[in-house]
Amino acid sequence: MTLWSVERLLPEYIKRFEAYVPSKPDPELMKLFGCSHLYRLNNNENALGPPPESQEVLRRFEQPRIAVYPSGDCYYLRQTLAARFGRHPDQFLVGNGANEVITFVIKALCEQGDNIVTADKTFAVYEWVAEFSGFEARLVPLKDFAFDDEAMLARIDERTKVLFLCNPNNPTGTYWNVEKLRRFLDAIDNRAVLVVDEAYCEFVEAEDYPNGMQLIEEYPNLIVFRTFSKMYALAGLRIGYMAGSLGVVDAVRRTCIVYSVNTLAQEAALAAVNADDHVLRTRKMVSDGKEFLRKELRRLNLNFVTGEGNYVMIRLPISDTLAYRKLMAEGVMVRTMTAFRFPNYIRITVSTIDVMEAFVTALRKVLR
Amino acid sequence: MQPPQSSEVTLSLRADPAFLQLATSFVERAAMMFGLGRDEALALTLATEEIFTYLCEGIGSDSPLVMTCASGGYYVTEEFHFAAKHFDMRAFNLTARASFEDETAVRETGLLIASRMVDRFHFAGNDTGLRLTLVKEKAYPFAPDVEAPIAKPLKEYSVREPHPEELKLFVSLVNAHYRADLTPPGFAFPGKIVDMVSCGEYAPEIAVDDSGRIGGGIVRRWDGTRLVEFFGPYVFNQPPGSSIARDLVDACINAIARSPAVGLITRYPTPELPQEYFEALGTLFFPGVGGVTELTAFYRHLEEDTGATVWSHPSIEGFLKDEYRRLAFARELLPVREDGELPSPFSVLSAEFNRAGRGVTLRPVWWGSDATELVAAHVDILTREDISGLLFEMDLGKPWQCHFSPALLECGFEPRLVLPYAGKGDLVVFQRRMGEPLR
Numbered sequence: 001m002t003l004w005s006v007e008r009l010l011p012e013y014i015k016r017f018e019a020y021v022p023s024k025p026d027p028e029l030m031k032l033f034g035c036s037h038l039y040r041l042n043n044n045e046n047a048l049g050p051p052p053e054s055q056e057v058l059r060r061f062e063q064p065r066i067a068v069y070p071s072g073d074c075y076y077l078r079q080t081l082a083a084r085f086g087r088h089p090d091q092f093l094v095g096n097g098a099n100e101v102i103t104f105v106i107k108a109l110c111e112q113g114d115n116i117v118t119a120d121k122t123f124a125v126y127e128w129v130a131e132f133s134g135f136e137a138r139l140v141p142l143k144d145f146a147f148d149d150e151a152m153l154a155r156i157d158e159r160t161k162v163l164f165l166c167n168p169n170n171p172t173g174t175y176w177n178v179e180k181l182r183r184f185l186d187a188i189d190n191r192a193v194l195v196v197d198e199a200y201c202e203f204v205e206a207e208d209y210p211n212g213m214q215l216i217e218e219y220p221n222l223i224v225f226r227t228f229s230k231m232y233a234l235a236g237l238r239i240g241y242m243a244g245s246l247g248v249v250d251a252v253r254r255t256c257i258v259y260s261v262n263t264l265a266q267e268a269a270l271a272a273v274n275a276d277d278h279v280l281r282t283r284k285m286v287s288d289g290k291e292f293l294r295k296e297l298r299r300l301n302l303n304f305v306t307g308e309g310n311y312v313m314i315r316l317p318i319s320d321t322l323a324y325r326k327l328m329a330e331g332v333m334v335r336t337m338t339a340f341r342f343p344n345y346i347r348i349t350v351s352t353i354d355v356m357e358a359f360v361t362a363l364r365k366v367l368r
Numbered sequence: 369m370q371p372p373q374s375s376e377v378t379l380s381l382r383a384d385p386a387f388l389q390l391a392t393s394f395v396e397r398a399a400m401m402f403g404l405g406r407d408e409a410l411a412l413t414l415a416t417e418e419i420f421t422y423l424c425e426g427i428g429s430d431s432p433l434v435m436t437c438a439s440g441g442y443y444v445t446e447e448f449h450f451a452a453k454h455f456d457m458r459a460f461n462l463t464a465r466a467s468f469e470d471e472t473a474v475r476e477t478g479l480l481i482a483s484r485m486v487d488r489f490h491f492a493g494n495d496t497g498l499r500l501t502l503v504k505e506k507a508y509p510f511a512p513d514v515e516a517p518i519a520k521p522l523k524e525y526s527v528r529e530p531h532p533e534e535l536k537l538f539v540s541l542v543n544a545h546y547r548a549d550l551t552p553p554g555f556a557f558p559g560k561i562v563d564m565v566s567c568g569e570y571a572p573e574i575a576v577d578d579s580g581r582i583g584g585g586i587v588r589r590w591d592g593t594r595l596v597e598f599f600g601p602y603v604f605n606q607p608p609g610s611s612i613a614r615d616l617v618d619a620c621i622n623a624i625a626r627s628p629a630v631g632l633i634t635r636y637p638t639p640e641l642p643q644e645y646f647e648a649l650g651t652l653f654f655p656g657v658g659g660v661t662e663l664t665a666f667y668r669h670l671e672e673d674t675g676a677t678v679w680s681h682p683s684i685e686g687f688l689k690d691e692y693r694r695l696a697f698a699r700e701l702l703p704v705r706e707d708g709e710l711p712s713p714f715s716v717l718s719a720e721f722n723r724a725g726r727g728v729t730l731r732p733v734w735w736g737s738d739a740t741e742l743v744a745a746h747v748d749i750l751t752r753e754d755i756s757g758l759l760f761e762m763d764l765g766k767p768w769q770c771h772f773s774p775a776l777l778e779c780g781f782e783p784r785l786v787l788p789y790a791g792k793g794d795l796v797v798f799q800r801r802m803g804e805p806l807r
Contacts, residue, residue: 018628024674032675032698042672124626317644321669325696328673336672341622344645 013134020128023333035331039355042335044170044200044311046233047351048282051275054234054268061264070266072258074241077270081241084273085213093249094269096260098199098227098240103129105223105242107255109161109193110135117155118164119147121172121341123197126164145305146174149184156192163188166197167212168204171340171347173307178210185219193248195223199240200309202231202279203286209308213243220245223252228265230310231282232272237265286310289350296360300367305345313337313347316367320346323366330362375402376438383420383450384429391420391435395446398437402444405507412446412504415482419448419500422478441567442560443487443505449497462719463745480749483721490720491733508557516544519604522583525575525612527619530585532562538574538585542602549654549661550636552587552599573619575612584640586616588623588632595790596629603640613640621645625670630789632668641666647695650785653802654757660802665785673697678764678793679704681773687783688764688796697788704770712736715772717746727757732769739775747779747800758800765793 007015023029026038049055071077074094082089095101106116106129115136118126122142130137138160140151147165156163165184168175176184181196188194196212212224227240239261242252272278293312297304303315316323320336323346327334337345348359379394381387395416399409423433427450434449462479483489488503519541530538536558542551552570554560564570574585586600601616621632634641635652646666653660675698680688682703692699716734721727728750730743743760750758760781762769781798788794 016628021671021674023672029675029698032700034698120622127626319645319647319668321672322647322696324672325669325698328698329696338621338670339625341625343618343621343625 011134013131017132029328029333030331033325033328033331035329037331038328039332039351039358041349041351041355041359042333042347043235044230044309044347044349045235046231046282046310047349047355048233048278048285050233050268051272051278053271053275053278054232057267057271058264061267065263068263069259070261070263074261074266077241077266077273080270080273081243085243087213087216087243088246090246091216091249092241092243093253093256094239094241094261094266095256096265097229097238098197098225098242099125099129100238100257100260101225101240101242101252102126102195103133104252104256105162105193105195106130106133106135108252114159114161115157116162116164117152117160117192119152119166119169122147122164122166123170123199124339126195126197142169142172142174144174145169145172145307147176149176149180149187153184153187156188160192162193162195164195164197166199167210168200168308170200170309171311171313171335171337171342171345172305173309173311173313175204175206175209175308177206177208178215179208181210181215185215185222188221190221193221193223194219195225195242197225199225199227199230201226203283203310204308205283205287206308216244220247223248228269228272231279232269232275234265234268234272237262237268239265239269282310285352286350288353289356292353292356293348293350293360296356300360300364310350311347312350313342313345315345318344318367320344323363326366327362330365332359332362334359376436377401378437379435381433381435382429383424383427383431383433385421385424388417388420388424392416394435395437399444399446399504402437402439403506404444404504408444408504408507411485412444412502415485415502415504416446418478418482418485419502422482423448423450423500440503440569442508442563442569443503446502446504448500451497461716461742461746463742463749479719480753483719484753486721488721491718506560506563508560508563510556511540511543511558514540516540519545519583519606520581521605521607521610522575522577522581522612525577525583525615527573527575527615530572530574530576530582532566534574534576534580534582535562535565535572538572538582541582541604542585542600545604546602546638549663550599550638552589571623573616573623575616583610584612584616586620588620590629591633592790594628594630595787596624596627596632598632598634599636600634600638601640601642602638614642614645617642617645621668621670630669630671631787632670633665633787635665636663637666649695649787650691650797652759652784652797652799667787669788673788675699676789676793677702679767679770680764681770683773683777684770684783684796688786691786695786695788697786697794699794702767704767706771711771713738715739715742717742719746719750721755727759728755729759729761731761732763732772735768735771739772740778743772743775743779743781756802760798760800761791762796762798763791763793764796765791 030038078089078092081092115138116130117138120139120141127137138155223242223244225242229235305313324336335347377398392413396409396413399412436447438445486502487505491500539558539561570587570589572587575583583606584603588596588598591597598620601613603612606612646668649665649667651662651664653662677700680701715736717730718733720729776798781800783796784799785797786794
């Protein structure tokens with residue numbers, strides 16, 4: 001007698017996994033938590049919205065074009081990126097958000113028994129994709145809230161295919177400067193691919209922050225990830241990309257799903273590539289918001305971690321998941337840090353001053 | 369002797385009394401192969417005899433039955449798996465007689481007799497199949513009667529998993545510094561704990577310095593598929609202001625932060641528990657030295673609550689509203705009602721025994737008009753078994769389960785705590801006040 005059980009068909013590494021449950025749409029959340037407004041400070045989105053150039057593209061978009069498939073390889077966008085960064089168009093690979101590109105890289109490079117190396121307290125998707133694909137994710141503890149280069153090197157073995165560095169790190173905002181990144185690449189010595197996730201690079205103002213696009217020329221094993229979701233506020237269109245040497249991009253392209261990036265996303269992103277004014281205005285907003293927050297958090301006697309990026313991590317005297325629920329009832333949505341292995345911390349997106357004021361008011365009430 | 373290569377053996381047969389000897393021989397040999405001693409193997413074999421006979425009555429001699437024995441490291445499980453369509457669900461009930469037609473049959477049932485011979489016992493099922501599982505643990509020697517080494521304050525330490533000898537040392541320190549009711553089950557047997565850790569049942573972490581001195585520790589284990597329970601944090605002779613307890617709790621949370629767990633609970637908190645990490649969930653009663661003690665369960669949700677809709681019977685609506693407000697969980701309560709529709713004539717409960725803890729957890733399988741009588745009969749039979757801890761878990765994601773609420777209240781149960789997302793929806797845990805006479 002054979003009784004049906006889907007569990008019997010699942011690989012062991014899938015059985016260990018639970019599906020990720022995204023939050024409900026805002027109107028549903030507002031109804032459940034009984035709030036009349038909702039400030040989303042959980043996903044590091046840009047409160048200023050997309051650059052005016054992208055907004056114009058979206059306004060002018062002719063709806064009948066929806067009937068036609070998009071460019072399968074984001075042809076014009078890659079041309080524009082190539083011109084902007086002085087590279088060949090084939091050095092770019094665009095995906096349905098940077099998360100899709102992470103999957104492409106791991107699928108292209110890893111086989112059974114291989115491993116990846118990254119930090120324990122960083123963006124979770126590197127670890128998740130590796131593990132639900134059946135590969136070991138070697139997690140190296142952060143040191144002083146930053147990626148630990150020596151410890152990462154010590155975890156490399158002959159089965160290590162990819163190392164992931166989030167620079168600046170989400171959620172701590174720490175970064176490796178150009179000298180440290182070069183030293184690390186030299187030490188890897190082409191034994192594995194280094195992915196530098198620069199999702200928040202446009203927010204960085206530090207002068208010694210490395211430009212991954214330039215280092216690609218020198219290091220054929222370097223891949224740089226960037227996204228249009230954060231600085232360029234196109235998160236709802238899902239578009240991100242990777243850049244690397246011709247050889248490594250050609251290898252990753254073999255596992256890439258073509259046509260996964262829609263036409264609207266491609267055209268809005270293309271318009272955003274050179275929107276430098278938008279970057280400056282956003283940086284000013286983030287800088288003002290951080291200054292305001294630092295002052296208010298000190299007044300509340302709360303410890304916090306802030307570096308580069310449009311986010312601040314705050315240590316609370318209560319459970320972060322409890323704080324989340326209480327803040328939701330006040331109409332403020334934050335990111336809990338338990339899943340980032342920072343229990344009792346929350347991460348908030350730095351936004352406009354009026355929103356930051358609303359957050360501080362709600363936080364004060366929750367902690368009372 | 370080499371350990372067996374396979375940790376599971378299976379026998380497929382029919383539920384026919386002619387196969388009784390085959391079934392018992394299979395279990396006895398499998399149990400011994402997986403390391404049970406003669407006495408424990410015999411007890412499991414006798415339980416098998418009861419269950420097999422009982423199933424022959426319940427599912428009929430033409431029905432296929434799969435028996436699986438498996439090694440769990442420190443225990444052996446025996447599972448009976450059969451198709452639901454062959455089974456009269458009323459036989460789930462501990463109170464069911466062997467034959468529904470024979471009212472003069474002995475009061476004691478095969479299930480109850482079998483439950484006395486094993487350490488844990490539970491019944492579960494869905495539309496495709498039913499599983500009855502018996503668990504028999506190996507026998508281990510008690511901890512030797514020697515004094516635990518004196519723990520000293522640690523200047524610098526790291527938190528990590530202990531190796532087996534460190535683990536035994538940790539066990540002896542916990543036993544020396546803490547009341548037995550604050551220690552994890554099995555801590556009287558160091559060898560058993562080593563086996564429990566090795567098979568993944570317990571996951572301990574200790575705070576230890578470079579010279580190997582242990583300053584504290586914490587132990588966690590899965591409680592179902594979505595909840596993790598921990599014991600501790602245990603701290604040995606550390607100065608006031610030591611951060612060991614916090615670091616141990618951090619390590620415990622971080623170890624499961626990206627797992628399927630949605631909640632972390634401790635039902636036996638130590639005084640060193642950093643309460644700012646947790647929410648007081650509610651209290652449960654436990655038999656202790658000198659009478660019944662009441663302990664507060666502390667809980668920490670591990671995810672962002674996305675809100676949910678739950679079902680509720682009017683008789684517990686006030687409790688639920690108060691709890692959800694206190695814990696700040698966003699819930700829409702949908703009332704279940706009885707509008708004169710014809711109910712099923714019978715109810716069914718499953719029982720999970722924990723002999724060591726003298727406890728039974730009842731779970732609804734089917735609701736019917738005899739719910740109050742059935743709950744009362746379970747209370748009666750279990751009280752006579754000297755089972756003092758009676759819990760009832762109700763899944764608020766399944767509306768029909770809420771209909772048990774009035775029956776439970778009438779039989780002396782009280783809703784004690786809500787476990788968010790621990791079932792299809794939230795689970796309400798009822799507990800019967802110990803020593804209360806059946807009304």
